[in-house]
Amino acid sequence: MANFARVFAMTFGSLYPLYLKKVEKKGRTEEELDEVLTWLTGYDVDQLVERIEDGTTLEEFFDNAPEMNTNAQLIKGVVCGVRVEEVEHPLMQKIRWMDKLVDELARGKKLATILRS
Numbered sequence: 001m002a003n004f005a006r007v008f009a010m011t012f013g014s015l016y017p018l019y020l021k022k023v024e025k026k027g028r029t030e031e032e033l034d035e036v037l038t039w040l041t042g043y044d045v046d047q048l049v050e051r052i053e054d055g056t057t058l059e060e061f062f063d064n065a066p067e068m069n070t071n072a073q074l075i076k077g078v079v080c081g082v083r084v085e086e087v088e089h090p091l092m093q094k095i096r097w098m099d100k101l102v103d104e105l106a107r108g109k110k111l112a113t114i115l116r117s
Contacts, residue, residue: 004092008059013052019102026106036101039115042067062094071116072097079103 023033034045042065043051051061062068072094076085079099087093104114 004089007095008057008091010058012056012058012061013054015058016048016052022102023106026108028105028108032105032111033102035111036105036114037098040069040072040098040101041065042069058095059091062091068094069116074116075100077104 020030020033024030034048037048038044041062047066050056056064075097077083077100079096082096084093084096084100087096101114105111
C-alpha cells in the first residue's frame with residue numbers, strides 16, 4: 001500500500017479539472033462527466049462539487065461514497081497498462097474504474113455503454 005499512498009492522498013478537486021479537460025477536448029460535456037461519476041459513486045452533483053471544493057482526498061472520496069454502483073464490477077479494460085479487473089487493492093481498483101469510465105467517455109462511447117446499462 002505504501003506505493004499507493006501518494007495516489008490515495010491526491011485530492012478529488014485536483015483530479016476533476018483534468019478529467020473535465022480530457023472529456024471536453026473530445027467534445028463531451030461536464031454534465032456527461034458528472035453523470036458518469038455519480039453513477040459510479042452515488043454522489044449527486046452538489047456532493048461532487050462539495051468534494052471538489054473541500055480538499056477531499058481520493059481515499060476519503062471513495063470511503064465516503066454514498067453507494068458504489070453494483071455494476072462497477074462490469075468495468076473491464078486497461079488503464080495505464082493495468083487491467084482494471086485484475087487490480088487487487090480495493091481502493092486502487094475504484095480509482096482505476098473511475099479512470100476507465102472517463103477514458104471511455106473521452107473516446108466517444110455512448111453513455112448507455114459506459115454506464116453498463
